[in-house]
Amino acid sequence: MDDFFNVLQVEELTRILQQMPALGTQELGLENCRGRFLARDLHAPGDLPATNRCSMDGYAVRAGDTFGAGESNPAYLEKVKDLGICDIPDFSIDQGGCAGVVTGGILPQGADAVVMQEYTEELGAGTVEVRRPVAPWENVMFRGEDVAGGDVAVSAGQRAGFRQTAMMAALGVDKWAFFKTPRVGIISTGDELVDISSPLQAGYIRDVNSYALAHLVRGCGGEATVYGITRDREEDLNKALLRALEKNEVLLVSGGSSVGQRDFTLKAMQGIQGLEVLAHGLAISPGKPTIFARRHDKYIWGLPGQVGSAQVVMLVLVLPFLNHLQGAADAFSEDAKGMVRARLSRNLASSYGRKDYVRVRLQEDEQGLTATPVLGKSGLLKTVFQADGLIWIPSNCEGLARGEEVRVMTLP
Ligand SMILES: Nc1nc2c(c(=O)[nH]1)N[C@H]1C(S)=C(S)[C@@H](COP(=O)(O)OP(=O)(O)OC[C@H]3O[C@@H](n4cnc5c(N)ncnc54)[C@H](O)[C@@H]3O)O[C@H]1N2
Numbered sequence: 001m002d003d004f005f006n007v008l009q010v011e012e013l014t015r016i017l018q019q020m021p022a023l024g025t026q027e028l029g030l031e032n033c034r035g036r037f038l039a040r041d042l043h044a045p046g047d048l049p050a051t052n053r054c055s056m057d058g059y060a061v062r063a064g065d066t067f068g069a070g071e072s073n074p075a076y077l078e079k080v081k082d083l084g085i086c087d088i089p090d091f092s093i094d095q096g097g098c099a100g101v102v103t104g105g106i107l108p109q110g111a112d113a114v115v116m117q118e119y120t121e122e123l124g125a126g127t128v129e130v131r132r133p134v135a136p137w138e139n140v141m142f143r144g145e146d147v148a149g150g151d152v153a154v155s156a157g158q159r160a161g162f163r164q165t166a167m168m169a170a171l172g173v174d175k176w177a178f179f180k181t182p183r184v185g186i187i188s189t190g191d192e193l194v195d196i197s198s199p200l201q202a203g204y205i206r207d208v209n210s211y212a213l214a215h216l217v218r219g220c221g222g223e224a225t226v227y228g229i230t231r232d233r234e235e236d237l238n239k240a241l242l243r244a245l246e247k248n249e250v251l252l253v254s255g256g257s258s259v260g261q262r263d264f265t266l267k268a269m270q271g272i273q274g275l276e277v278l279a280h281g282l283a284i285s286p287g288k289p290t291i292f293a294r295r296h297d298k299y300i301w302g303l304p305g306q307v308g309s310a311q312v313v314m315l316v317l318v319l320p321f322l323n324h325l326q327g328a329a330d331a332f333s334e335d336a337k338g339m340v341r342a343r344l345s346r347n348l349a350s351s352y353g354r355k356d357y358v359r360v361r362l363q364e365d366e367q368g369l370t371a372t373p374v375l376g377k378s379g380l381l382k383t384v385f386q387a388d389g390l391i392w393i394p395s396n397c398e399g400l401a402r403g404e405e406v407r408v409m410t411l412p
């Protein structure tokens with residue numbers, strides 16, 4: 001049976017997903033921007049640091065005056081002044097001169113290095129003994145060394161992590177424009193499903209997907225709402241979809257996405273006015289019965305019910321899509337964060353024409369990382385549960401050979 005239509009290659013669906021516009025933007029304070037993507041390039045309003053600064057406590061000197069200095073033949077310099085952390089030097093260091101400085105203080109004009117206090121001694125009457133030479137610009141942070149005024153300090157599409165937050169704080173940016181995060185409604189379908197808090201009778205299974213999908217959505221910054229279980233009835237699912245569409249930009253429906261007797265997801269979607277099914281069936285394993293549909297600026301994913309399949313499709317397509325909606329640059333790049341290289345432990349066969357995602361365990365030895373496939377049916381949890389990452393076999397390839405280098409997308 002193959003009633004799938006629009007069976008797409010993963011790359012074709014990716015191109016469609018990339019065309020979907022990002023969500024709107026909002027201004028956020030630094031304390032609330034964690035994990036958000038910047039909506040505009042942030043240009044440094046001025047040089048950072050704003051001046052040459054000392055990176056050690058000691059004496060600002062002209063490096064040339066210390067050349068050849070040692071324990072047995074120290075250099076002797078005349079101290080002009082002691083500078084405090086906030087002092088703006090109103091003098092210049094001439095040959096043979098020095099100034100007392102503290103870590104972070106402004107380096108006076110004329111000086112081009114700082115000798116650490118440990119290698120000096122004040123002899124009285126303004127004379128400082130220096131027992132070690134310093135190289136030019138040693139122990140100095142340059143004006144504009146972090147970022148020059150006018151340059152892009154943090155670019156649009158970067159996620160605000162602690163490094164971006166630190167940079168914005170240093171530049172005095174207390175608010176910035178960030179993309180909004182998607183609200184994601186999650187629905188499970190199946191007569192056999194029961195919520196995890198209910199007793200389990202023979203023939204029934206627990207709704208795993210609602211919990212796993214919501215966890216992944218929240219982990220990538222989305223706001224997940226779990227709508228629970230809908231029975232295998234087209235009208236019920238249609239109603240549940242309409243209701244959830246009102247409050248969310250994205251819906252994830254798991255189960256019923258295939259072509260069986262009780263697979264109503266597609267029909268329930270098609271009953272929604274203005275909805276356009278852009279994919280039903282993907283050349284991917286696991287995850288073939290994936291559906292992607294759009295209704296204006298809202299999106300519905302139909303995910304396979306099998307726990308492993310739903311998780312793999314989430315990792316390789318839905319999470320990048322959610323990142324794309326919230327403004328990530330290169331959300332679909334296969335070189336995104338978390339990619340490592342490993343050698344494959346065994347031969348792996350694959351069917352030509354579809355992209356296979358194989359779950360692997362990673363082990364490290366003296367030659368580097370080895371990826372060992374965790375094989376099994378995608379209705380089982382173990383293939384993902386026991387794995388550390390995913391590798392993929394491209395659709396134009398019939399398998400991978402033992403010892404081949406593979407890129408591994410590590411699991412979140
Ligand atoms: N004749 C064919 N049969 C199947 C095909 C096919 O092409 N032809 N595809 C297979 C593949 S591949 C997959 S994947 C599944 C996908 O089926 P559905 O998306 O329609 O999912 P269901 O039939 O509703 O469920 C499949 C399986 O997953 C369990 N399930 C469903 N929801 C949950 C949940 N929330 N938590 C835990 N487990 C869930 C469900 O009980 C079933 O065991 O179709 C194959 N069949």
Ligand code: MOO
Binds near residue numbers: 284288306
């Ligand atoms: O696609 Mo199914 O998702 O192969 O198990």
